[in-house]
Amino acid sequence: MAKTTFETALKQLEIIVKEMESGDLPLEQALKKYETGIEKVRYCMQILDSTEKRITQLTRDLDGSLVEAPFDHE
Amino acid sequence: MEQPKSGHIYTVSHLTREIKTILEDRFSFVWITGEISNYAAPASGHSYFSLKDAQAVINCVMFKNQKRSLKFALENGLKIFGLARLTLYEPRGSYQLIFEHVEPEGAGALQKAFEQLKKKLGDEGLFDAVHKQPLPYLPQKISVITSGTGAAVRDIIHIAQRRFPNCCLQIVPVMVQGDPAQNEIVCAIEAVNQQCSSDVIILARGGGALEDLAAFNSEIVARAIFASKIPVVTGIGHETDSTIADFTADVRAPTPSAAAELVLPEKKQLARHITDLHFSLSTAITQKLAFFHQKVDDLHSRLKSPVQVVANVKQTIETHFLRMQHALDRQIFHGTEKLSWISQALSGAAPQLQTRTRQVADLCNHLAIAIKTCIFENKHQVRQAAATLAALDPASVLKRGFSIARTLPDKKVILDADTVAVQDRVEIILSKGRIQTRVEKKIHGKDNI
Numbered sequence: 001m002a003k004t005t006f007e008t009a010l011k012q013l014e015i016i017v018k019e020m021e022s023g024d025l026p027l028e029q030a031l032k033k034y035e036t037g038i039e040k041v042r043y044c045m046q047i048l049d050s051t052e053k054r055i056t057q058l059t060r061d062l063d064g065s066l067v068e069a070p071f072d073h074e
Numbered sequence: 075m076e077q078p079k080s081g082h083i084y085t086v087s088h089l090t091r092e093i094k095t096i097l098e099d100r101f102s103f104v105w106i107t108g109e110i111s112n113y114a115a116p117a118s119g120h121s122y123f124s125l126k127d128a129q130a131v132i133n134c135v136m137f138k139n140q141k142r143s144l145k146f147a148l149e150n151g152l153k154i155f156g157l158a159r160l161t162l163y164e165p166r167g168s169y170q171l172i173f174e175h176v177e178p179e180g181a182g183a184l185q186k187a188f189e190q191l192k193k194k195l196g197d198e199g200l201f202d203a204v205h206k207q208p209l210p211y212l213p214q215k216i217s218v219i220t221s222g223t224g225a226a227v228r229d230i231i232h233i234a235q236r237r238f239p240n241c242c243l244q245i246v247p248v249m250v251q252g253d254p255a256q257n258e259i260v261c262a263i264e265a266v267n268q269q270c271s272s273d274v275i276i277l278a279r280g281g282g283a284l285e286d287l288a289a290f291n292s293e294i295v296a297r298a299i300f301a302s303k304i305p306v307v308t309g310i311g312h313e314t315d316s317t318i319a320d321f322t323a324d325v326r327a328p329t330p331s332a333a334a335e336l337v338l339p340e341k342k343q344l345a346r347h348i349t350d351l352h353f354s355l356s357t358a359i360t361q362k363l364a365f366f367h368q369k370v371d372d373l374h375s376r377l378k379s380p381v382q383v384v385a386n387v388k389q390t391i392e393t394h395f396l397r398m399q400h401a402l403d404r405q406i407f408h409g410t411e412k413l414s415w416i417s418q419a420l421s422g423a424a425p426q427l428q429t430r431t432r433q434v435a436d437l438c439n440h441l442a443i444a445i446k447t448c449i450f451e452n453k454h455q456v457r458q459a460a461a462t463l464a465a466l467d468p469a470s471v472l473k474r475g476f477s478i479a480r481t482l483p484d485k486k487v488i489l490d491a492d493t494v495a496v497q498d499r500v501e502i503i504l505s506k507g508r509i510q511t512r513v514e515k516k517i518h519g520k521d522n523i
Binding site for chain 1: 210211212217222231235239240241242243244245246247261262265266268269341344345347348351352354355358359361362363366
């Protein structure tokens, strides 16, 4: 889900900034857009920072079930 | 054209040309396989050789331009497979093959299989753009299907961590060459799809010979890539290598490193972009607020309170009142001035009745007095004159003995003797009666007596 919403959020943010910069918005709408924009900024930054650094290895067990374990690449 | 039995005789050239036309039309392009012999490469850069099999031999040539694309050297004994035009060389009456494309025969078979599979899958639509899935903008998890020990996996991990330090990678180790390779790759793709926790798959392998890439040219791998619900990015071999897997993948990267770069955005850049947008957003709202502030201030300053309105009206009224008062004052002043001026003028012009009346009275008195005096004096003079007159009365003088002599006939009183001549008639008036006489003598001088 997050994979689509990061891009969506970023696009929405870009659109909001464009709209805000065009300057035709009434104040109430501008404030609302600003709030939404800030939310998007927080959201995007959170996604950028929250992704946990992880390198795993996907293998199948003897019984055929999938096993994901840390991958040692050093 | 040919006219059998009619005695038509060909010239050598004519016949040769006819043969040439027939040959070249019939065998314009042919795929041919055979073994090279009598190989010669003169300074011109072209290659001349014979192609033979057990029963026959054909002269061949490959020109310099076509040789450029060769990935191997032509040599005697080499079995080749290639595309050629058949031509007839008229000066020597010999036909020969001009090669456009040549491959070693072993590779040629592989290549042919490749072309066939490519055509088959292409015809089925496995490479069509409509089936290409878009890559996620920012994948949360990336599955890497490749050898667990090769350089490719290290490169991908390195690039991924450089671009997005806290990215999440899942390595799915597989054999990338050898017979089990294609099955392992297929299983890996299916396993990742089954687990369904990744946003994108990188299918990678370092460079190798065409034979080493066999797994990536296999049909089952192509079908597994096509069936994958998760987008697949290939990074196989070197830039020049093209595999069936590359054609089937949603996005094709030239190398494993390039695949990692393609899949992962650069975190720094992304963060900067968001920061920029954040800044733009804040700037925009600040400007907007400032704008509205100013607008409200402006309108506020233009909005008049009732007190001010009343004050303004008051002031206006006062102004009008003052102007009115001034106007009135001025008018009164002018009027007064005019009036005083006129009254002065009037009073200056008015007769002084009392004085004049008194003067008249005085004059009346004077007049009366004067007339009385005048009358009195005249009476007196009359009385004196009467007296004088009485004294002067000739009758009385005549009574006292005096007489009056007058010339005749003009009756002028004679006072001087010189006024009469001798013998003039003279009348003498006496107290009683008159005498008429003539002058006898005249005695001159003053003395009369």
